[in-house]
Amino acid sequence: MTAAAITTAARPARKRRSGSMRRDRRWAMRWSYFFLIAFAIFFLMPPVYMLITSLKTSAEISAATNPWWVYHPTLGNYVELLTSRQYLTFFRNSALVSVIVVAITMLISVPAAFALSRMRFWGSVTLATGVFLTYLIPETLLFIPLFKMFALVNEYTGIQLINRWWVLLLLYPTLTVPFCTWIMIGYFASIPKELDEAALMDGANYRQILTRVFIPVALPGLIAATIFAFTVSWAQFLYPLAFTTSADQLVLPVGVVTTLIKGDVFNWGQIMTGALLGAAPPLIVYAFLMDYYIAGLTAGATKG
16 A cells, blocks of 8 residues: 555544544533533622622611612711721731731741751651641631630749730741741742852852842742732631630631620621621732742642
């Protein structure tokens, strides 16, 4: 059989394969769009419903009308909350706690990750794994022992740690430092060793290597860890619920629930408004830094 005959016989097979691939691609695209639409509907329905409810008056919320439509939209819930001194206090406490906790977390996790990933010593691998495993212990198991510890501190020293917003600065790092350290260990390990070896040959010490070489190179990882620490600090509910009680000491997640729910009376309009306003800062942070966040997580998940 000549080469021309072989080529002619192979053409129908190639066409069949090409047609089959196009059909498979069309079905794959259809299923992808189906699941994306289902995903969007499932996860976007709650915030959309919250927005709709926040634009209603209490009378309209209680009325037997279509809950997905606003007949008489109003910004009264937003105005009332944003002019409420109590709500602004919750917002201020959350902002202070989140910013300070992020700073504490970075000051601890970055040097710790650098030491565990580059300054190899006996037990460093075990210690790095142990740091991450501490993050897996849920706060539901930790807040009771912590509460007892604070009570003992008050009993023996007279220092009152409970019902103070700044006590959260001691509690939140127990959640943020282990995971941020683990993220940074993975990111630092992905940086070529030739960089720090060249810096050592040039006479730099480890502090200079960290500040002048690793931190600029590891900026996406730092941003990823910062976003995680901020999100955990801003959205944490159990610790402030257990350790703070006075209205002027509460942070936003607990303050909205405890002040806008009075017995069996739920002020749904203001509750939804407070939740949306509380979700705005993390949403803004993610919107501007999402690319860095993804880059930091993916780079920290691999090595070399």
